[in-house]
Amino acid sequence: MPHLDLALVVFVQAALLAAVIILREPKLLIPAVVIGLPFEYLQTETVGMLGESGVGGAIRAMLNPGKAAMAATIVVAAWRARYEPRRLFPRSGVLLGALVIVAISILGLGWSDVQRPNNATLILLMYVAFLFAAPSLIEDRRDLERIMAAFFLAAIGLSVLAVAQRVLGVFQWRAVLVQSDAYSYRSNATFADPNNLARFLAITMALAAAAILALGPRRLTVYLAVPALILSAPALIATASRSGWLGMLMACFLVVVLAPVPRYTKLRINAAAFGTLGALLLLLLIQGGSDAARVRSLAHGVDAVLGVRQFLIRAGWEMFKDNPLFGVGTGGYQNALLLVYNWVMPYWAKTSLSHTSFISILAEWGLLGVAAFGFFAARVGAACARVYRAARGPWQRMLGGWLIAAFIEILFQSQSEGRLFEEPYLWVLLALLAALEMGAAAREPAPAPAPAAAGSAPASPAAPPAPAGAPA
Numbered sequence: 001m002p003h004l005d006l007a008l009v010v011f012v013q014a015a016l017l018a019a020v021i022i023l024r025e026p027k028l029l030i031p032a033v034v035i036g037l038p039f040e041y042l043q044t045e046t047v048g049m050l051g052e053s054g055v056g057g058a059i060r061a062m063l064n065p066g067k068a069a070m071a072a073t074i075v076v077a078a079w080r081a082r083y084e085p086r087r088l089f090p091r092s093g094v095l096l097g098a099l100v101i102v103a104i105s106i107l108g109l110g111w112s113d114v115q116r117p118n119n120a121t122l123i124l125l126m127y128v129a130f131l132f133a134a135p136s137l138i139e140d141r142r143d144l145e146r147i148m149a150a151f152f153l154a155a156i157g158l159s160v161l162a163v164a165q166r167v168l169g170v171f172q173w174r175a176v177l178v179q180s181d182a183y184s185y186r187s188n189a190t191f192a193d194p195n196n197l198a199r200f201l202a203i204t205m206a207l208a209a210a211a212i213l214a215l216g217p218r219r220l221t222v223y224l225a226v227p228a229l230i231l232s233a234p235a236l237i238a239t240a241s242r243s244g245w246l247g248m249l250m251a252c253f254l255v256v257v258l259a260p261v262p263r264y265t266k267l268r269i270n271a272a273a274f275g276t277l278g279a280l281l282l283l284l285l286i287q288g289g290s291d292a293a294r295v296r297s298l299a300h301g302v303d304a305v306l307g308v309r310q311f312l313i314r315a316g317w318e319m320f321k322d323n324p325l326f327g328v329g330t331g332g333y334q335n336a337l338l339l340v341y342n343w344v345m346p347y348w349a350k351t352s353l354s355h356t357s358f359i360s361i362l363a364e365w366g367l368l369g370v371a372a373f374g375f376f377a378a379r380v381g382a383a384c385a386r387v388y389r390a391a392r393g394p395w396q397r398m399l400g401g402w403l404i405a406a407f408i409e410i411l412f413q414s415q416s417e418g419r420l421f422e423e424p425y426l427w428v429l430l431a432l433l434a435a436l437e438m439g440a441a442a443r444e445p446a447p448a449p450a451p452a453a454a455g456s457a458p459a460s461p462a463a464p465p466a467p468a469g470a471p472a
Contacts, residue, residue, distance in 0.1 A: 026080065027137050029073045030431075031150035033130075037066030037424050038158055038200060040192040041173065052118040061123055066424065070130045077133035090135040092434035093386070097379035098128045101421060104365055104372045105330050112329020112364075113336065120331060120422060127427040134431035135438055142445035144399065145220060147432065148207065152224035155204040158197060159228075159235035162187035166238040187238035195417040198244020200425065201232045202413070203406040206251035208232075210405075213259040213269075214398035243416035251409040258401030260394040309355045309416070312337075315344040316359035320366060327366035336363075357411075357420035380407060380430070387436045396441040403433055 042063040050056035062068050081087040089095075105121045138144065164170050165187040177186040177194060188194040208229040212221050236248060256269050315337050319328050328336045334352050337345065345352075354360040361369045384407065388400035406429055414420035 026076045027139075027143055028146070029069050029076060030134055030137055030143070030428075031146050032069040033066050033073065033424075033428060034147060034150035035066070035154045036069050037064065037428075038154060038197070039065055039190045040196075041190050044192040045173075054119075057119040058122060061119060067123075067126070070126060070424070073137065074126070074129045074133045077136045081136060087136045088132050090132070090434045090438050092135070092437045093379050093383040094430050094434055094437075095132065097376035098131055098430065100372045101376050102128050104369055105421075108327070108330030108332075108365055108369070110329070111326055112332040114329065114331050118331055124421060127421075127424065131427055131431050131434065134428075135435040135440070138432065138435035138440050140440060140443040140445045141395070144432075144435075144441060148211065149220060149224055151204045151207055152220075152228040155201060155208075155228040155232050156224075158189040158191075159201065159231035161189045162197060162235035162238050163231075165189065186240045187235065189235075193417070194239040195241045195244060195413070196419065198236055198239040198241035199247065199410065199413050199417075199423070201236045201239070202244055202248035202251050202409050203425070203429075205229055205232045205236070205248055206255045206405050206409070207402050209252050210255040210259060210398045210402045213256065213261050214394040241417075243413045247409040247413045250412060251405040254405035254408060255401055258388070258397070258404060260391075260397045311344050311346060311349060312351065312354055313356055313359050315341045316354055316356070316363035318344060319363040323366055325366045326368055327362070327364045330364055333360055333363050353418065355416060355418045357414035357418055360418065360420075377411075380433070383433055383437055387433065392442065396436070399432075399436060399441055403429060403436070 043060050046060050046063065050060035052060075062071065077088060102121075102124055105124055109121060138147070161171065165172055166185055169185070172185055174188060174192075177188060186194040187197065189197050191197040191200070205228070208221075208225040211225045212229070215221050236244060252273070253270065256266050256273075259266065261269075316333065318341055319333070319336055333354050337352050354363070358373075361373050365372065384400065384404045388397065388404065391397035391400050407426075410423060410426055410429075411420065414423070420426070
């Protein structure tokens with residue numbers, strides 16, 4: 001990679017980290033989380049130097065400005081609530097489910113055979129703490145609009161970089177993403193994996209579509225949502241992520257179905273969208289190339305789509321059969337595969353990490369983990385339903401419908417690319433859901449105090465109220 005590209009990304013990430021530290025408006029920490037999380041460059045490149053566990057692993061995780069902003073959010077929220085600690089316990093149905101997942105993760109370390117597990121549980125604790133702290137900084141509609149704008153700005157920047165990676169060959173910092181034909185490159189922007197970029201673009205495109213349908217022509221939609229939707233489409237293609245493509249289609253279809261627009265309008269939008277998509281796919285197949293080959297693989301059945309994931313799924317099933325109640329313990333999948341279940345691996349296999357989140361839960365936590373996941377999913381689903389049904393206007397209904405689509409997309413794509421509870425944007429969305437349950441979307445921001453006219457006398461303080469029973 002050219003040294004100029006390296007210097008530029010390090011400078012940008014250092015600037016984001018500095019902005020997180022010196023930020024004076026606490027509420028801007030949440031948009032800083034949204035914009036900073038995609039910068040996985042330094043935390044990926046320093047794995048060999050700092051490792052994945054212990055103090056070094058914790059330092060490496062904090063090299064991501066979004067995670068540093070999460071930690072800052074926790075500290076700031078705790079300081080603001082030092083005289084009223086109950087503000088850190090929002091009235092939300094998702095908190096109990098998150099605590100159950102954390103408890104299972106910690107308990108699973110007790111029966112895991114891994115001598116030194118990675119910091120996944122430590123990061124999960126920070127994510128849950130962020131879930132408790134963030135709703136206190138998301139209080140009204142203006143805060144939600146800032147977060148939406150952060151999603152759009154991040155998508156625009158990442159999309160431009162992703163297209164430049166594919167077309168111009170700049171900042172191709174992960175050589176492993178060069179495909180076998182040695183001519184194409186799977187764009188990943190600043191994410192560690194192109195599938196993670198595709199997941200972010202999919203949920204942001206769904207948010208942009210929902211905002212355009214529900215809000216109409218406003219500054220947020222005209223200047224941010226529309227450019228984000230237009231630029232994210234070629235960037236999503238450049239990722240060559242089949243699960244990301246399907247996840248985007250599913251999420252956008254759901255937000256249209258749930259949008260507060262007439263039913264006939266929904267039918268016309270879906271017909272136009274799928275017609276345009278069909279024409280673009282036809283052009284892509286006629287042109288040929290690696291992207292066309294990946295599209296054709298979707299028609300070859302489940303086996304062709306899963307690829308190397310077949311033996312990973314089988315290995316997880318074997319672990320579950322041998323340890324049905326508690327599994328092999330938190331973080332024990334890879335260790336068990338390499339040491340005990342290596343007979344499942346074909347000779348050509350180079351991947352030993354599970355790519356299917358449900359198989360990971362089944363193998364590492366057993367039936368206990370499946371029950372915990374079911375409880376978590378039920379709590380989140382019930383909270384989404386409450387928010388959507390209680391919506392009083394297109395703004396609130398748009399946010400509720402988008403959260404439903406985004407959660408389904410993350411769950412769907414995690415069955416092909418892993419990273420469910422490890423996905424930081426899942427916890428950002430859960431924090432938004434908790435804030436909506438507390439009525440943030442229904443509250444307008446407090447008006448700014450009007451400036452005093454030049455030369456006018458300062459307003460006199462109001463007289464104290466007369467005591468009860470005094471004569472008027």
